Amino acid sequence: MDLIISADRIRTLADADEAATAVAIRGGRIAAVGTREDVSRWRGPATRVVDLGAATVTPGLIDAHIHPVLGAQLTRGVALSGLDLDGVRRELAVHAATVEPDAWVLGWGLDPNVVRGRTLTAADIDDVLGGRPALIRLFDGHSALASSRALEVAGVDGPRAFDQRSEVVCGSDGRPTGLLLESAAIALVDDAVPTPTVGELAERTYETLNRMAALGITAAHALEHAPQASAVYDLIEAEGELPVRLRCSPWVQPGTSERDWEAVAALQGTGGRRWHVRGAKLFIDGTVDNGTAWLTEPDTLGESMSPYWPDPEEYSRAIAWFDAHDLPTTTHAIGDQGVRFVLQALERTRGRARHRIEHVETIPDDLVDAFATLPVTASMQPTHCTDYTAPDGSDNWSTRLGPLRAARGWRIRDLRDAGVRVALGSDWPIADFDPRGILAAAQLRRRGGAPERVPLQPDQAITARMALEGYTTHAAWSVGEEGEAGTIEVGKRADLTAFAVDPLHAPPDELVEAPIILTVADGAVTHERTESVR
Incomplete structure (x- = not known):
């Protein structure tokens, strides 16, 4: 065996008895499921044995x-989640002051609830940017707010027609307000932003x-x-x-x-x-x-x-x-x-x-x-x-x-x-x-x-x-992978998650802070907490 993991509870999600307390892994696959008493029989001279004490092991979380990759692009700039409009403006102003006068100001996570009874417009952010172009993603990922300078740089000066349900929102004067709905409209401005x-x-x-x-x-x-x-x-x-x-x-x-x-x-x-x-x-x-x-x-x-x-x-x-x-x-x-x-x-x-x-x-x-x-x-x-x-x-x-x-x-x-x-x-x-x-x-x-x-x-x-x-x-x-993942069974991929608490019995308010002790993907340890659980 390459790796043996034992713990007080192993929730296989495949067996109603849930009596297992040990799992053996070979070649990235689950080779055996049993109890701590089986460990000495399974282990070889090169086997790593990890006893997680009172932890609970479950199938690897998916x-x-x-x-x-899209997230790596969208989360560039300043995070605006959870802020009111004053907080958004303050964070954008601070961030804008750290970049060159003609550089783009980027942000993400903007909540449309920061304004009530109306929609966001470029006027909500223009005056804190120091004239810099800005593209701010709203939290839904399907809309964005562009500053007036950003619209100018991108050449967006009126409504556009698209092959999909997208819109450059315009006022009664036919001029863009700054709000861009759906990917094709957002791309008009995003294409002008430097690509990472x-x-x-x-x-x-x-x-x-x-x-x-x-x-x-x-x-x-x-x-x-x-x-x-x-x-x-x-x-x-x-x-x-x-x-x-x-x-x-x-x-x-x-x-x-x-x-x-x-x-x-x-x-x-x-x-x-x-x-x-x-x-x-x-x-x-x-x-x-x-x-x-x-x-x-x-x-x-x-x-x-x-x-x-x-x-x-x-x-x-x-x-x-x-x-x-x-x-x-x-x-x-x-x-x-x-x-x-x-x-x-x-x-x-x-x-x-x-x-x-x-x-x-x-x-x-x-x-x-x-x-x-x-x-x-x-x-x-x-x-x-x-x-x-x-x-x-x-x-x-x-x-x-x-x-x-x-x-x-x-x-x-x-x-x-x-x-x-x-x-x-x-x-x-x-x-x-x-x-x-x-x-x-x-x-x-x-x-x-x-x-x-x-x-x-x-x-x-x-x-x-x-x-x-x-x-x-x-x-x-x-996704049709029930034969490969989702439960802890012999022959399946060795994907495992070890919680410090039992996720089937711990109060949910405690679960949110409970440490993850070990994560295993394809039989390889991808995360390991050094403190044991007793």
């Missing part, structure tokens, strides 16, 4: 939705993945494959090892043709030691917060009534093509009509490939039932609910939807009770990737470690086991 080198992106990506490993994440579904992604991962592996195994799904956008889809198909299976391309990522709508979700009825501002694909049937043709070629897909669908359309499109396929739907933020009862009739996974992010909405409904998301649709938000428990598989994740950099906080939020329907907070739709809270399954068995099944 974040079902991250953007590693592959080396810079590799360094930032590695640092992020290393932090993920330190929090128990062994694998992640990278729902992107940006043009530089292959070079970034190759550079990391040329100098060392990816701390987290990545399954990368390239985007398929409106305006693409069968030739473009064939190019995505040709990428399938390419990769390196701990990363590979598999699947495709599509979008059927945008976000509630910026009025680009696809709802059955308009939001309270009369928006969110259009799909991301101007011709939604073209999306249906794309889904059918990928399914016919046994290529799994996942689709971003937030609004109720968007989710409905995707489910209907998937129902018409032959079901050759494994498909899932991302976000599923607001759905009525009939769509819970529709999910249950199909082998489709819901991929959801509990902290999008607990961190970005308010129990009194005063936040932008709830205000736009109104009380009825807001009360149908993030129906994880209803989906689970209906027999639907629900994979959990962060959507980093949209939300923090710490799985402890996400596991806690799924159980509490509020932020873990903040008992003073009022839960949001507490009837949608799930059990500790359901939450852990979302990060293990359901995440693995959602």
Whole structure:
């Protein structure tokens, strides 16, 4: 054996008895599952034996939705999460003073709730930038605020037409306000921002993945494959090892043709030691917060009534093509009509490939039932609910939807009770990737470690086991890897996460601060805490 790990509890998620206290690893695979009494029989002269004492070992955690390379690009500049408008302006002013007079000011995580009763405009930030161009990403990742100087540098002086549901928001005078909705509009300004080198992106990506490993994440579904992604991962592996195994799904956008889809198909299976391309990522709508979700009825501002694909049937043709070629897909669908359309499109396929739907933020009862009739996974992010909405409904998301649709938000428990598989994740950099906080939020329907907070739709809270399954068995099944990952069983990949507490029994408010003792990916230790647990 290469490595033997023992602990007071090993939650295999494959055996109801859960009597195991030791796991043996050889060649990156689980070679044996047993008890501490088996260790002396398993070990060889070169075997490393690690006894974790009172720790609890689980299958390796899988974040079902991250953007590693895109996130490395988007998180350049100043972090603005959690700040009010005065705080945003102050942080931008401080950051602007540190760069050259003509350099770009970048920021991310801006909350649209910093202004109430209106939308953000360039006037909210122009006067603190010292004349510098600025591009500030809003927290939803689907909108951005450009300063007046940035619009001038990029040559954006009026509305534009796009192949997708994007918009350069303009005032009554036809001039851009600074707000840019969806990727095509944002790209008009982003293309003028200096591009980081592959080396810079590799360094930032590695640092992020290393932090993920330190929090128990062994694998992640990278729902992107940006043009530089292959070079970034190759550079990391040329100098060392990816701390987290990545399954990368390239985007398929409106305006693409069968030739473009064939190019995505040709990428399938390419990769390196701990990363590979598999699947495709599509979008059927945008976000509630910026009025680009696809709802059955308009939001309270009369928006969110259009799909991301101007011709939604073209999306249906794309889904059918990928399914016919046994290529799994996942689709971003937030609004109720968007989710409905995707489910209907998937129902018409032959079901050759494994498909899932991302976000599923607001759905009525009939769509819970529709999910249950199909082998489709819901991929959801509990902290999008607990961190970005308010129990009194005063936040932008709830205000736009109104009380009825807001009360149908993030129906994880209803989906689970209906027999639907629900994979959990962060959507980093949209939300923090710490799985402890996400596991806690799924159980509490509020932020873990903040008992003073009022839960949001507490009837949608799930059990500790359901939450852990979302990060293990359901995440693995959602991409057809249930034979390789998700449980601790002989023959599967040796992906393990060791908690200082038992995540199935520890109070969620304690789980958020509980140390991760050990992380193992493909049989290799990617994180190790030196203090033992007794």
